[in-house]
Amino acid sequence: MTHQILVTGNAAAAWGARLSSVDYIPAFPITPQTEIIETLSGWINNGEMDSHLTMYESEHSMITAAGSAATAGVRVFTATSSQGLMYGMEMIFAIPGWRVPFVLVNVSRGLASPITLECDHNDILAARDSGCIQIHCSTCQEILDSVIIGYKISEHIKIRLPVIVNLDGFYLSFTREPVEIPEQHKVIQYLGEYNPMNDIYSASAPQARGLIVLVGSQYSYFRYQAHLANLKALDVYKEAAEEFTLQFGRNYSVIESYKIDDAEYCFIMVGSFSTKAKSAADLLRSEGWRIGLIRPRLIRPFPSEELRILLSGIKGAAVIDQNISFGKGGILYTEITSALYGADGNYPVTGSFIGGLGGRDITIDEFIVIAGEMREYVQKGKQPDTRLLFTEDELQQIKKIQLIAGTENS
Amino acid sequence: MSEGLIKNIKDLAGEHNLASGTSICAGCGALETVKLFCDILGKNTVFVNAAGCMTLLAIYPFTPFSGSWLYTAMASASAGAQGIRDALDILIKKGRLSAAEDLKVIVLTGDGSAYGMGLSATSAAIDRCLDFYYLCYNNEGYGNTGHQDSAATPYGARTATSSSGAGFIGRKKDLFSIWAAHKPAYLATVIAAEPMDFARKVETAMKIKGPKMFISLAPCPTGWHYEPHQTVSIGKLAVQTGIWPLKEYKDGKVTHTKVIKEKLPVEEYLKLQGRFEHLFTPEKNLVLINEIQSSVDQYWIDI
Amino acid sequence: MYRIRFHGRGGEGMKTASRILGSSFFFEGFQVQDAPKYGAERRGAPVSAYVRADHKQIYERGEIHKPDLIVIADETLLHVTRNTVLEGIHENTVIFIISAMSNSELEEIINSGKSIIKIDPAALPENYHRFLSPITASASACFTGKIQSSNLIRGVKDELKTVKDDLIIENVAIAEKIFNEMKSYSGIVTETGEITVLRDPQLITLPLHNSSIATPVIRTVSTSVKNQTGSWRTARPVVLYEKCSGCMMCNVYCPDSAITKNKDGFPVIDYNHCKGCLICCEVCPSGAIRKENEKIRRSETV
């Protein structure tokens, strides 16, 4: 029987791994991910889960081992965050070329410097061009389900790329919500027993992998194959999600849309704060606005076509980025607008807002201001400049702190 | 703190070079270590820190240090130290900084970094004969992330990732010997619970140029599960049971600086800590306790 | 939606309290969201946790800015982080506090004109500190008037799954006791709908500053003394000068540099910063440092 329990986002991730019957878990701790590996280690130690967890000495080693174990034929799960993802980044970029499956959960946390423990999305987006597939979650339920769906995509013979499932540090990782725990045998039925196919080392089937390729044309071939596989993952995702809906009843389209059918305006964002955008939309609707939310779940592959369909006819779209590419601006904004540029159709004026860096709240008041500003720009028919959500109050606080730090006059 | 040679414990008393008001746990043995180190070394210092509990010493805009500080990353503090040392040397050589403005460069890391991710960068810094201090406060686990096992976790201890059964099954790595094999200028084990031994070693090191390495056992109430007031008593017991040998390496030779004639049984040390509780309840696990005892005995026979 | 915020100190069980209350609501059929708010701080440092409970899916996230109930497990927080603890009080906010202060004293300090419900520690078991989670959770559950005691108990048991049986029994007993004693307040805490009173956040365009200030750098020393970690204490060391030899062991071993030396060469404890670890008591060779229970006096020094 399925049942709902209250669990944190981290525990939901651990449940995803447990229900997917993973064989192997390379681990290294980092706040706010530790609860995931501690939960799994606890289950393994008391016999509730038949899996093997190895503590590594760094994420570089941990991710290498995740990839190598996957080449050797087991179902692998691993998890990290922020500085850990960065420290393992060499392997995050290398392993997609090995074309092996595993799921990595990243618990988003801002990057140094300044070092922080709180959430934003610069860590996960730094892996954007690696070849790994990226699924971004906004609730604890979605985390559990995405881990399971992740294996389905990752292990598909045309794909065989790592899948990163992203959840927000603190706002999801340490927050309990009601989560339905699917039955183990149904998950196995959905995923199938792990079949490594060619991805196995054995005495009877020797293979040499991870090889150097010195000829540009060959290199181009392999690299482009990984790109095509990543693109193809969009279709595979859709099939996997449909099958998931049939089996478990929950619906995960590549882009979640909320009250978009009749909308003139919309917020576009990823992650847990997007549920706040829903309440802001509800509030604005009660005042007569026609406004909704668009939330891409997949960032790689990027669902350009689906986005164009949803945005067609909308007058103003506010992209709220919980990240920043220094010298350019919001990363999601760049992705969204590039999908629209040059396409035939009636697309909105888009505005770029950056908020929630280092876990800073994005308040309902701010969503309301954003909507108001978008309306003005639509009336002017002009793209606004990028704007950081930052208040006069906050600047005054900074000045006080600089006084203590002895830097305000230097 | 008196200036000049430390002859008795009163010379370590008075004003301190590490201020109060940090957000480190009450009763932290690592904080005690850093405080002592700062007091002996003086104010003209720059600490280069790797990720760990002590990263939280300085949270903008609050620093407890009387000198300077740079946080780097978990793996590369020793490389960060080399950059600063080289830059200071260049400035002094080119006359852009007077020698009086020179600083002692100290790497400050936990065991997770020293025994694991940071070992490679440290090995290379010793290879290059870097003139620096390395202070590893060893709380025998990844303390800052909630005390998971590290390469310095003792056999049999429970941690957040060896939470059941007999506890951690690995053997604590002998970092002292690994570092000694690099032939650094100076290397010692210390503990804040033995401040005079600590002070003498740091003062010895201060006269030497080159890599000066310290491994300090740092009792951790939060990760070892004991009441904060016991930090010094547990530290002293670590020495008196022979579990934490105090020694130094200099001129190619290892000397034990405190040889305990009548060592206490390891039980005395273990039973005070929640991380070893499973050795005593529901019933005493004599096999495991004896195993730990005999490995300590063997160490002292071998030297 | 119910929005409930717990304030206490690291180690006092506010995370557990929020989880017990969250589970109780959940068993009652509510949608729930609960979370602790961790800082970098440790045992003894101010912490908070919150619970949201509603009849439909909850879209709000993060800290609660407009609480219907504020639970204060530790009265000293009113001195230390008053603004955080009392943030966002609205028309119907109820404040619940465990405090030995008189009602008039409390009203003066809190100064909000809102209903304050108080439990005097004298009316609680002597070791009530170990049971702040069931105490605060059960009182809160009772105040909502929406939670049956059976679901509260289930919440307590669910949360304490891993502890020993006799401890569970103690926790359940105290939860039941408080739940019954608070019956007269049943229903005093009410739900607030969507928050619609809006305020212009006054967004600005951040200008470029010189790099010398636009990086987290401190160009001075020892600023940490501005943090009054004395508020972390649950017990305080007191020097008995008649016994003290002035050996200064306490000063050397105090990890927090919280003992200074007076002009006569004797130790003086800096209560603004002493975290109450009591290492000094343990190392003093003359037994000249006494441990005192802090609860009674902490607020005076902070």
Ligand SMILES: Cc1ncc(C[n+]2csc(CCOP(=O)(O)OP(=O)(O)O)c2C)c(N)n1
């Ligand atoms: C590359 C990287 N991975 C993980 C972390 C998370 N992290 C921060 S502190 C820490 C533990 C460090 O352990 P140790 O060196 O023993 O210091 P302690 O925390 O015990 O003081 C870890 C794993 C990090 N900061 N950087």
Ligand code: SF4
């Ligand atoms: S966890 Fe241990 S080492 Fe870390 S600050 Fe706390 S007491 Fe010190």
Ligand code: SF4
């Ligand atoms: S209790 Fe004693 S040792 Fe501990 S912080 Fe206070 S003064 Fe220092």
Ligand code: SF4
């Ligand atoms: S340790 Fe005891 S006797 Fe010595 S100075 Fe401190 S209080 Fe006095």
Ligand SMILES: [Mg+2]
């Ligand atoms: Mg450590």
